[in-house]
Structures are given as C-alpha cells and as structure tokens.
Amino acid sequence: MKWQDIRKQYPQKWVLAEALEAHTTEEERRIVEQWAVIDALVEFFPAMELYKQLHKKSPQREMYVAHTINDEVQIKVRRWLGVRSIV
Numbered sequence: 001m002k003w004q005d006i007r008k009q010y011p012q013k014w015v016l017a018e019a020l021e022a023h024t025t026e027e028e029r030r031i032v033e034q035w036a037v038i039d040a041l042v043e044f045f046p047a048m049e050l051y052k053q054l055h056k057k058s059p060q061r062e063m064y065v066a067h068t069i070n071d072e073v074q075i076k077v078r079r080w081l082g083v084r085s086i087v
Contacts, residue, residue, distance in 0.1 A: 012069065
C-alpha cells in the first residue's frame, strides 16, 4: 500500500507499518515504496509499545511508527558505529 492510501484510510492516526519495498538514497534517506499496515492507533505511546513488542520478537522486520498527518514519511539512515564506553 502507498503512504497516500494509508493517509486516506487512516486519517489522524498513528500507524505502525512495515516496509515491504524500500531503498536507501545516496543522501542516506530511506524511501519506502510499499507499506503493510500492522495497526492504526489514536495515541503515540500505545503505538510505540506495540512496535517494541513486535521488534523484540522479530528484529529483522523493518517497521516504523508515523502519523498520517504527514504528507510523507521521512526516514534518515543512522549507521551503527559500534559499542561506545566511557573509561
């Protein structure tokens, strides 16, 4: 499903969705072409709690929480640099 379709189907909702088709640009932005909606909620914190539960069970899934008020979902890629410790 495209983001614009999700916005129409779930107006004014926090959506937990999985990226089905996505790619990363040279500018380190993640562009999701196709989404699968997992759940739509009125409040942010329940959506994040559901995300945490599902991510714990399946960390390989690419899931995001976003509000449908946004025209598009902007995702900045963060590179993992390793474990840091203070000595």
